[in-house]
Amino acid sequence: MASQANAALPDGYELEGYRIVKKISSGGFSIVYLARDELDRPVAIKEYLPSSLALRRPGELAPTISDENLPTFRIGLKCFFEEGRALARILHPNVVRVINFFRANDTVYMVMQYEQGRSLQEHILKHRERGDRKLVGERFIRMVFSQVMNGLREVHTNKLLHLDLKPANVYLRSDASPILLDFGAARQTLQADTGKLYPMYTPGFAGPELYEKNGSLGPWTDIYSIGASIFACMSGHAPQPADARLLNDKMASKYRDLADTYSEELLGVVEWCLRLDPLARPQSVFALQKALLERTPTQPKRSLLRTLRRFMRSLLPRGLRGSDPTSTISMNTR
Ligand SMILES: Nc1ncnc2c1ncn2[C@@H]1O[C@H](COP(=O)(O)OP(=O)(O)OP(=O)(O)O)[C@@H](O)[C@H]1O
Numbered sequence: 001m002a003s004q005a006n007a008a009l010p011d012g013y014e015l016e017g018y019r020i021v022k023k024i025s026s027g028g029f030s031i032v033y034l035a036r037d038e039l040d041r042p043v044a045i046k047e048y049l050p051s052s053l054a055l056r057r058p059g060e061l062a063p064t065i066s067d068e069n070l071p072t073f074r075i076g077l078k079c080f081f082e083e084g085r086a087l088a089r090i091l092h093p094n095v096v097r098v099i100n101f102f103r104a105n106d107t108v109y110m111v112m113q114y115e116q117g118r119s120l121q122e123h124i125l126k127h128r129e130r131g132d133r134k135l136v137g138e139r140f141i142r143m144v145f146s147q148v149m150n151g152l153r154e155v156h157t158n159k160l161l162h163l164d165l166k167p168a169n170v171y172l173r174s175d176a177s178p179i180l181l182d183f184g185a186a187r188q189t190l191q192a193d194t195g196k197l198y199p200m201y202t203p204g205f206a207g208p209e210l211y212e213k214n215g216s217l218g219p220w221t222d223i224y225s226i227g228a229s230i231f232a233c234m235s236g237h238a239p240q241p242a243d244a245r246l247l248n249d250k251m252a253s254k255y256r257d258l259a260d261t262y263s264e265e266l267l268g269v270v271e272w273c274l275r276l277d278p279l280a281r282p283q284s285v286f287a288l289q290k291a292l293l294e295r296t297p298t299q300p301k302r303s304l305l306r307t308l309r310r311f312m313r314s315l316l317p318r319g320l321r322g323s324d325p326t327s328t329i330s331m332n333t334r
């Protein structure tokens with residue numbers, strides 16, 4: 001079945017005691033709704049509906065799935081259900097809170113605590129559109145990622161891996177505290193047309209072992225994605241994809257470009273997380289957090305040209321100086 005957009009459940013629809021208010025987002029694997037529970041509290045409900053396997057036309061509730069796709073759809077459904085069950089055990093301020101999960105309309109629903117805010121990806125894009133030179137300030141990165149890592153530690157302690165960590169799956173509440181969303185387990189099946197199960201990954205954010213058939217996945221795999229996400233905060237784009245890096249690694253020059261803006265210590269940690277050899281990376285989130293704490297930032301190394309420009313600008317009368325890109329520290333937490 002060709003991949004196509006699935007129709008969302010209609011606004012006002014009653015789903016096992018929850019009333020759908022509206023669709024919030026739809027991705028390739030699922031649709032997320034804002035809904036209200038019986039006490040009229042807001043919840044987010046995620047519906048498993050991979051568009052490459054299942055088609056729901058407007059006005060229908062259950063999707064149509066071809067006989068050919070049914071086994072794969074069912075394996076994905078089971079993974080989604082298991083993921084819900086595993087996540088429901090985790091109670092951590094930086095991991096999305098799963099309240100309930102159930103079967104209906106021939107698929108599975110995961111009910112989560114509704115969070116207000118926006119994704120880290122949206123945060124980065126907003127800074128990029130504004131043309132801020134320093135997209136996300138170092139203090140903000142350290143503050144957000146130390147909490148992301150707290151959440152991830154809890155996930156790993158529960159014998160789960162995230163496997164799709166990237167700025168789009170880190171949600172920032174209005175007070176800038178982050179929440180991990182969208183765990184990758186349900187995606188493990190979608191290439192099963194070849195009879196094999198492969199985890200799906202996002203190029204740039206996925207370690208090389210995710211590209212391999214029998215790659216050894218572990219905490220180090222999520223740690224690669226942490227490094228990639230911090231890099232995206234700094235540069236505004238994903239790192240070079242791991243498969244391309246294996247052939248011709250261009251990351252060293254990217255780190256050099258960032259050395260003007262971010263401390264050597266933070267760049268060192270990112271470089272460590274993004275090592276292609278899984279064994280050369282921090283092996284646990286704890287080790288990574290320790291390194292981040294120990295490496296207190298020093299001033300970024302400014303290029304001679306930039307220092308000269310700053311000096312020249314300082315000679316001008318205040319009104320004529322314009323904005324100094326090196327001083328726009330975007331600690332904006334929203
Ligand atoms: N608990 C929540 N509270 C508020 N909004 C949420 C919540 N969970 C998800 N969302 C919204 O839905 C968007 C997509 O969520 P998520 O990343 O879980 O799914 P997805 O990327 O669409 O999934 P997939 O790639 O599996 O289709 C988020 O960026 C956010 O806007």
Ligand SMILES: [Mg+2]
Nearest residue numbers: 027168169182
């Ligand atoms: Mg997502």
